[in-house]
Amino acid sequence: MTERLPLMAGNWKMNLNHLEAIQHTQKLAFALADKDYEAVEVAVLTPFTDLRSVQTLVDGDKLKIKYGSQDISAHDSGAYTGEVSGPMLAKLKCTYAAIGHSERRQYHGENEEIVNAKVKAAYRSGITPILCVGEPLEVRKAGTHVAHTLAQLDGALDGVPASDAESIVVAYEPVWAIGTGEVATPEDAQEVCAAIRVRLAELYDGELAAKVRVLYGGSVKASSAAGLMAKPDVDGALIGGASLDADEFVRIVRYREQAVG
Ligand SMILES: O=C(CO)COP(=O)(O)O
Numbered sequence: 001m002t003e004r005l006p007l008m009a010g011n012w013k014m015n016l017n018h019l020e021a022i023q024h025t026q027k028l029a030f031a032l033a034d035k036d037y038e039a040v041e042v043a044v045l046t047p048f049t050d051l052r053s054v055q056t057l058v059d060g061d062k063l064k065i066k067y068g069s070q071d072i073s074a075h076d077s078g079a080y081t082g083e084v085s086g087p088m089l090a091k092l093k094c095t096y097a098a099i100g101h102s103e104r105r106q107y108h109g110e111n112e113e114i115v116n117a118k119v120k121a122a123y124r125s126g127i128t129p130i131l132c133v134g135e136p137l138e139v140r141k142a143g144t145h146v147a148h149t150l151a152q153l154d155g156a157l158d159g160v161p162a163s164d165a166e167s168i169v170v171a172y173e174p175v176w177a178i179g180t181g182e183v184a185t186p187e188d189a190q191e192v193c194a195a196i197r198v199r200l201a202e203l204y205d206g207e208l209a210a211k212v213r214v215l216y217g218g219s220v221k222a223s224s225a226a227g228l229m230a231k232p233d234v235d236g237a238l239i240g241g242a243s244l245d246a247d248e249f250v251r252i253v254r255y256r257e258q259a260v261g
Pocket residue numbers: 011101173177178179180181217218219220238239240241242
């Protein structure tokens with residue numbers, strides 16, 4: 001079986017200016033030890049305005065923390081006012097870009113075509129997409145959450161070759177769990193994360209599917225992380241609110257020390 005290194009990624013959303021970002025990253029770096037990074041990959045997804053500061057800190061202090069953006073333009077350059085391109089993010093040595101977050105889909109009209117174009121743009125620049133998928137509450141209530149989420153996965157990966165897709169990170173983030181305090185049960189997370197892996201095997205092959213990390217996101221806290229991580233197809237978490245509290249985020253990174261609750 002392929003060993004998948006768990007990924008704990010903090011999505012700061014529209015929080016922390018560049019000065020606060022430096023403070024926060026320094027606090028994380030101070031708290032995290034080499035053994036933490038051996039067990040878990042740690043990443044922060046920051047506002048665009050923070051990336052240069054975080055890069056300077058990571059480069060200067062040789063930190064092991066990875067960083068990336070919360071979005072990326074579908075285009076590489078040109079007359080796209082307000083957009084930030086893959087080549088610009090690559091120049092800042094971003095490892096990751098979150099793509100298709102439900103808040104982008106909801107507030108910025110991002111559909112499957114746009115998400116697909118952004119996934120391809122990230123790969124053109126050597127940036128790994130953290131592709132966000134997941135159903136809203138009404139879909140969950142209707143019981144069609146697996147089909148809904150897999151359709152988002154299919155759309156995002158349309159025309160993406162295996163040589164790219166093998167490095168993708170998929171984050172299952174049910175919309176009803178985001179920012180609500182209502183974390184999915186480990187069983188609910190496992191159901192959809194496992195279905196995502198099965199679909200990856202169908203779209204590509206079993207070897208690729210076994211390599212890809214599938215994260216869960218939505219109201220993850222230190223108290224829920226260990227239970228979620230105990231599930232075989234949950235390979236990490238995308239953490240919003242709790243990632244803004246450095247102590248809590250570090251506790252999530254050290255989920256193995258927490259009780260399975
Ligand atoms: O949207 C999320 C991460 O991308 C989850 O946010 P919360 O952890 O605040 O629910």
